[in-house]
Amino acid sequence: MTKVLILGAGGMVGQKLAHHLLANGLNGDTDLEISGVDIGFPPNGAAIHTHHTGNLTDPALIAKVATARPDVIFHLAAIVSGESETNFDKGWATNMSSMWSLLEALRAEHLATNGQYVPRFVFTSSIAVFGAPFQEKISDTFLSAPQTSYGAQKAIDELMVSDFSRKGFIDGISIRLPTICVRPGKANLAASSFFSGIIREPLNGLEGILPVSDTTRHWHASPRSAVGFLCHSAALDTARLEGRRALNLPGVSCTVAEQIEALRSLAGEKVVALIKPKPDEAVMKIVAGWPRDFDPQRAISLGYKAESNFQEIIQVYMDDDLGRS
Amino acid sequence: MTKVLILGAGGMVGQKLAHHLLANGLNGDTDLEISGVDIGFPPNGAAIHTHHTGNLTDPALIAKVATARPDVIFHLAAIVSGESETNFDKGWATNMSSMWSLLEALRAEHLATNGQYVPRFVFTSSIAVFGAPFQEKISDTFLSAPQTSYGAQKAIDELMVSDFSRKGFIDGISIRLPTICVRPGKANLAASSFFSGIIREPLNGLEGILPVSDTTRHWHASPRSAVGFLCHSAALDTARLEGRRALNLPGVSCTVAEQIEALRSLAGEKVVALIKPKPDEAVMKIVAGWPRDFDPQRAISLGYKAESNFQEIIQVYMDDDLGRS
Numbered sequence: 001m002t003k004v005l006i007l008g009a010g011g012m013v014g015q016k017l018a019h020h021l022l023a024n025g026l027n028g029d030t031d032l033e034i035s036g037v038d039i040g041f042p043p044n045g046a047a048i049h050t051h052h053t054g055n056l057t058d059p060a061l062i063a064k065v066a067t068a069r070p071d072v073i074f075h076l077a078a079i080v081s082g083e084s085e086t087n088f089d090k091g092w093a094t095n096m097s098s099m100w101s102l103l104e105a106l107r108a109e110h111l112a113t114n115g116q117y118v119p120r121f122v123f124t125s126s127i128a129v130f131g132a133p134f135q136e137k138i139s140d141t142f143l144s145a146p147q148t149s150y151g152a153q154k155a156i157d158e159l160m161v162s163d164f165s166r167k168g169f170i171d172g173i174s175i176r177l178p179t180i181c182v183r184p185g186k187a188n189l190a191a192s193s194f195f196s197g198i199i200r201e202p203l204n205g206l207e208g209i210l211p212v213s214d215t216t217r218h219w220h221a222s223p224r225s226a227v228g229f230l231c232h233s234a235a236l237d238t239a240r241l242e243g244r245r246a247l248n249l250p251g252v253s254c255t256v257a258e259q260i261e262a263l264r265s266l267a268g269e270k271v272v273a274l275i276k277p278k279p280d281e282a283v284m285k286i287v288a289g290w291p292r293d294f295d296p297q298r299a300i301s302l303g304y305k306a307e308s309n310f311q312e313i314i315q316v317y318m319d320d321d322l323g324r325s
Numbered sequence: 326m327t328k329v330l331i332l333g334a335g336g337m338v339g340q341k342l343a344h345h346l347l348a349n350g351l352n353g354d355t356d357l358e359i360s361g362v363d364i365g366f367p368p369n370g371a372a373i374h375t376h377h378t379g380n381l382t383d384p385a386l387i388a389k390v391a392t393a394r395p396d397v398i399f400h401l402a403a404i405v406s407g408e409s410e411t412n413f414d415k416g417w418a419t420n421m422s423s424m425w426s427l428l429e430a431l432r433a434e435h436l437a438t439n440g441q442y443v444p445r446f447v448f449t450s451s452i453a454v455f456g457a458p459f460q461e462k463i464s465d466t467f468l469s470a471p472q473t474s475y476g477a478q479k480a481i482d483e484l485m486v487s488d489f490s491r492k493g494f495i496d497g498i499s500i501r502l503p504t505i506c507v508r509p510g511k512a513n514l515a516a517s518s519f520f521s522g523i524i525r526e527p528l529n530g531l532e533g534i535l536p537v538s539d540t541t542r543h544w545h546a547s548p549r550s551a552v553g554f555l556c557h558s559a560a561l562d563t564a565r566l567e568g569r570r571a572l573n574l575p576g577v578s579c580t581v582a583e584q585i586e587a588l589r590s591l592a593g594e595k596v597v598a599l600i601k602p603k604p605d606e607a608v609m610k611i612v613a614g615w616p617r618d619f620d621p622q623r624a625i626s627l628g629y630k631a632e633s634n635f636q637e638i639i640q641v642y643m644d645d646d647l648g649r650s
Contacts (some may be wrong), residue, residue: 145568146484152487156484163474243472259455
């Protein structure tokens with residue numbers, strides 16, 4: 001039996017991952033015991049085996065999940081970008097200090113088993129580790145110079161995961177997710193929310209507000225791809241990473257105009273007409289500091305796959321989520 | 326009066342900095358009150374105003390130095406590379422956790438003064454933040470992918486210094502020092518020690534052991550340049566860093582053969598004959614993972630200066646240190 005732990009199991013990607021594991025197993029392994037940690041879980045969520053409701057800043061919770069010695073840990077939990085920027089203490093405590101505590105707790109299990117226990121540790125980092133000015137296509141050797149506290153915390157976590165892995169205490173990998181799009185459900189307060197909103201709301205017959213110019217270019221992958229990245233990371237031969245355990249992942253680079261064209265081709269003019277431009281200087285300023293395009297050669301050669309155009313990304317939403325929320 | 330704090334004031338570079346400040350002031354400012362922190366100080370060392378003997382992992386010591394509200398902080402203190410690798414807990418506690426505690430203590434002073442207190446914070450990082458494989462000349466946008474715990478800790482510190490600075494709590498800069506050469510005094514246990522030893526020992530009539538091939542290329546600057554980098558960083562208009570507060574510094578890239586040629590030209594054949602090749606596989610392996618050359622355009626455009634060849638580096642040792650230890 002494989003013990004799987006999902007940190008942040010109550011969130012959108014965490015729930016999709018849990019549903020996937022329950023339905024399909026993990027890379028063919030269906031003998032799973034799945035535990036999840038989050039500050040809350042959705043009603044009627046994925047029927048995983050154990051729910052731990054609590055905060056990763058709680059040492060007792062860290063101790064509980066580490067002493068259970070999960071074989072595979074998916075770490076999706078974080079204070080999001082916007083809140084980390086407005087609540088400095090909370091962001092650093094959750095996104096940095098609790099990562100340190102968790103890694104130390106796992107190392108203690110490693111040492112207690114004379115080195116037998118070495119969990120696979122899949123950490124969801126973010127393209128927020130990058131800060132402007134950018135290369136036209138960000139290469140696999142481009143520096144992390146984040147311009148947000150969230151990005152700094154994720155970059156620090158990557159360095160910790162790498163060093164604990166180099167020492168053999170865990171077997172970790174950090175994957176820098178593209179912006180996940182189209183997010184199902186309600187809009188959230190993230191500045192990136194509109195990238196999903198301008199597709200999701202019109203497909204549901206609602207107005208979708210567009211706060212930026214349609215020339216804005218960004219980097220996307222679907223929730224289904226995110227689940228694929230996570231499962232692929234759980235099985236990857238990490239020796240192939242040659243010590244560089246943080247990866248830029250594949251995705252789709254497109255402008256908002258290209259997003260809208262893709263929506264038009266799939267859903268028609270009436271749906272597109274529900275997109276309402278409403279320029280917002282604050283959002284435009286934030287988005288101007290975000291990466292636009294990548295050249296993720298390493299991840300592609302390691303077998304990671306995403307959609308190849310934005311039409312496919314919308315199709316995933318229509319197949320997996322439309323009409324279900 | 327300008328209050329200057331030197332963390333790691335008892336070390337070789339810390340002492341040279343202190344002597345420089347006492348003799349010349351800080352960029353023309355001679356009205357200085359200089360405090361130093363270290364686990365120990367040399368007998369007959371620089372006559373700074375206050376010596377704090379203690380460890381930065383001690384919260385009481387952190388509180389003491391922060392509440393004094395120094396205007397300029399030079400942070401040179403660290404557990405060195407070799408010891409951080411063999412003593413995992415000690416390296417992370419001193420090089421990472423105490424940095425966090427110090428920054429938090431300085432932020433508390435910032436908040437207590439309603440934002441009036443914003444110290445200049447000059448952090449000595451290291452080219453150990455880089456890990457192989459390298460570019461032929463490491464550019465200013467090359468990733469930090471350290472292959473030692475020391476390098477990971479320094480890279481994390483840089484990210485903390487940058488984010489605390491971006492938020493306006495401190496005004497920080499991280500300078501990635503080249504290997505400092507020629508170090509005066511006795512050989513130490515660092516794997517890089519021989520780069521100094523093969524010059525220093527023969528100039529003092531002693532055998533200098535060369536554990537690597539003479540084709541080994543590395544990146545050097547003199548102790549005098551290190552002091553110059555630190556003082557220049559204290560005065561720099563940090564707005565010019567445009568949010569990227571970690572800098573690769575200028576230095577001299579040369580092979581061991583070129584080092585030896587430089588020694589020959591300054592000191593003659595008899596001195597060079599004291600260099601004894603004694604290949605050491607362990608040292609060779611470590612050194613193979615180190616950077617060889619840089620293209621530090623940003624630092625040069627910001628006015629940082631180092632020697633332009635290895636002969637100058639040896640001359641600095643002969644002028645400043647030979648016959649004095």
